[in-house]
Every structure is written in C-alpha cells, then in structure tokens.
Amino acid sequence: MAKKFPKLTKLFFFLVLAAMAKLSHCAWENCGVTEETQLTLYFHDYSNGPNATVIPVAGIAGREWNFKQVGSVYVIDEPITEGPERDSPTVGRCQGLFVTASFDGLNSHVVLSIMFTNEAYNGSTLEIQGTSKQFEQTGEVSVVSGTGKFRFVRGYASFKTVFWDEVTTYAILQVDITLRHY
Template sequence: MVLISKLSLTLLLALAITIPPLSQSKELKETYMSFYVNDYSAGPNSTVAAIAGIPGKQWTVTQFGTIYITDDPIMDNPDPNSAPIGRSLGTYVTSALDGLILHVSISVVFTAKEYMGSTLELQGAYKHFERRSEISVVSGTGQFRFARGYATFETYSWDPNTAHAIFLWNFTVLHYHSSNTNNMCGDHWV
C-alpha cells in the first residue's frame, strides 16, 4: 500500500513538472463580438417552443414555471435572409414569480467564419422586458476555451404579427488562445 502511494505521488510530481502551466502555454485574449439572433416564436418554422409548465396554467413567457427550448439562427447582420454564422441552442425558464425574469442556459455554436466549431456558454437571469439585459459567459470551447465574460441582449426589432424578433447580442469575452492558432481574435463581426 505504501509503495502504491509513493508511486502515485512520484507520478503526480512528474506530471506537474512536465506539463507547463496554462498561463505559459496560452495567451489571454479579450474578444468583442456583435451578432443578431433571429427568434421565431410562432408558425411552421418556429425556432422556440414551450415544452413544459405548471399543470392547469397557460404556458406563456410571463407564466412562472414555463420552460422553453430554442434553436435560433445567428447572423452577422440583421437581415433574416443572410447566411447563418451559428445557432443559439438552449433553454429558457420563466423563473421569477412575477414573470419578468427568465433563467437562460444557452450554447452559442459557431458554424461559419473564423470561429467555426467553437462555442460560448451563457447562463443567468435575463430581464426580457428591459431594453438591455446582461448575461454571464461562463465557458467556451475551441477558440474560446476557458471563456469568461458577459453578453448584452437588446431587442433590435419585434413584429407581433409574425412573432419574429431579432435580438442584438454583444459579447465581451476573456479566453485563452493558443499563440500558434491562426484566427482573428479581437475583431468585430459587426
């Protein structure tokens, strides 16, 4: 038993010596991005849907306990006919008793341009009736490994007749980026 403990300690010490710390192998970057999220909450091409709620209550965005799932296209401009650069995948839960706050858990999955294959993870309280609301960036993958920061959500346009909303999302993100990866961190899409 003592031999196994000494071997384990020796192995851990060897790994600690041979693996460089993250701060030595990566460079911390700050990236600013802006893009537009198209949200269709009704019709045959709906990208958001209520999937659960309190029994006996109407499932609406202002009803406490209503859960939504979303798969919204992300564009680099407000034109809904432009080519998507990613998807906003996740859930919204009306978590405030008064219906004014949603808890969001969203994965921004990039499918085009220089961030293709990377993700940013968002989580927090979204005050959906305020002009501007802030959400935490809690993680990321690919070019956004170890990301942290914040995103602001603003309503760019809303058409009640078609239930189509366009949101402007602005990101400020700190993340580690390998110095030998060829990308354009720090550039704006918009």
C-alpha cells in the same frame, strides 16, 4: 563514501525542477496571456407558426404556458447571423432553454449554447447562463465557458431587442459579447 541528501533538500530540488518545467511549458503555450474578443451577433426569434424557433415544452398544469407565467419552459433552436437582416450570412445557431423564473414573470433563467459554423470559429462554442430581464430593452448574462477557440473563456453577453413584430411574433436580438480567453 558519498554523502546523502537530506529528505528536505531532495524535496526542495524536486519542487524547483517542477516549477522550471511549468515555466518552460508556459513560455511554450503562452500561459497566463489572455486576449479579448468582442462579437456582435444577431439571433432570429420566431415564437409562433410552423417555423417557430422558440417552443414551449412545459409549464404549470392547468395554467397557460406563456412568457409571463412562472414555470413556463421553452426550448430554443434559432439561427445566428452576422447582421440584422434575415438574409445576412449565418454564423451559427443558438440552442438551449429558458424558464420564466420569477412570480411576476419579469425574469427568466437562460442556459444557451452558441455553436459557430462560420469559417472563423467553426466548431467552437460558447456557453451562456444567467437571469435575464426578459421584457426590458437590454439584458446581460454571463458567458461561463466555451470550447475550441474559446476554451477557458469568461465574459458577458448583452441582449438588445432591435426588432419586434407583435403580429408575427418575430424578433431580432442583437447580442454583444465580450470575452476573455487564452
């Protein structure tokens, strides 16, 4: 008569097999190995005129909607280029929104999607979220996720205004992004 394995032994055997399967999967898929990617991109901000890329869509009734007024909501759809020049090659678009989120008007909450169209990252996205100090020379927000080549990404983005024309309300923002991803 054959001896039966006790239930605990069967459980242990099953767990060992599951761990071995996971390890072989990780060896095949490079599990746990992350790489670091650093990007420098340029966002082109037009706040007024027929080609505006930053558009106010909501605010407090009876008050002027502007960047310093708490509750003002803006939608963004702007080009992203390799360099700061307007005719620099386009690498994608930044789409999302920001809300002036502090009563003193100094902070905004941003939720942005960077959608790449260039050859290196075509179809991939980065999702950015956080509080931005909107009138300081530089600000930093979190990169919270991504798709395509940036699945499971984590990181941060530093925004720096490199050009501002008050008359035309045109700005160029340099965005330095540091990412950790698989």
